[in-house]
Amino acid sequence: MRKVMMLAATLAVVVAPAFAAKTYQVTGPVIEVSDKVIVIDKSGEKHEITRNAATKVEGGDIQPGSKATVVYEMVATKVEVKSGPAAASTQPERGIKGAKDFVKDTGAVAGSTVEKTGAATGQFIKHPIKSTESAVKKTGEAIENTAEAIVGDKKQ
Numbered sequence: 001m002r003k004v005m006m007l008a009a010t011l012a013v014v015v016a017p018a019f020a021a022k023t024y025q026v027t028g029p030v031i032e033v034s035d036k037v038i039v040i041d042k043s044g045e046k047h048e049i050t051r052n053a054a055t056k057v058e059g060g061d062i063q064p065g066s067k068a069t070v071v072y073e074m075v076a077t078k079v080e081v082k083s084g085p086a087a088a089s090t091q092p093e094r095g096i097k098g099a100k101d102f103v104k105d106t107g108a109v110a111g112s113t114v115e116k117t118g119a120a121t122g123q124f125i126k127h128p129i130k131s132t133e134s135a136v137k138k139t140g141e142a143i144e145n146t147a148e149a150i151v152g153d154k155k156q
Contacts, residue, residue, distance in 0.1 A: 027069040033062050038070055 026047045032039040040047045049072050062068055 021073040021075070023071050023073055025069055025071045028067065030062055030064050030066050030068050032064060038062065038068070040068065040070055 026040050026042050026049070028040045028042040028047075030038065031041050031046060036051060038049050038051055040049070047070075049070050060066075
């Protein structure tokens, strides 16, 4: 029983900080102080921090003009969701990959590509799948080569 109590105490000490809220601090002259708020001037920027009866004040009375460091936590009091996650774009991808995907998905082949790939009408009718696959593959290669040439020209 004693070992269980020791283990529980050890876990409480180790795990508790993992669930604690992140703290922040601001240091500067106190501009305004009341039972509900402390206003600190940090480099010309006013930091207004809410306080309550549980707020500890150490080192004397806090008064306007005195220098103080306020340690605080940020706590959400309300969250209003405006929209869901961003929807995936329905626009086709641009660039080399987009062109390759377009050719692959639609089987679209330009006349010049047909000439370059040798996918003549007769070959296409005899072996439509093989000719289309070959044309798509060679079109992708042509697109890559063109893109590499363009990028190479820009680098020079």
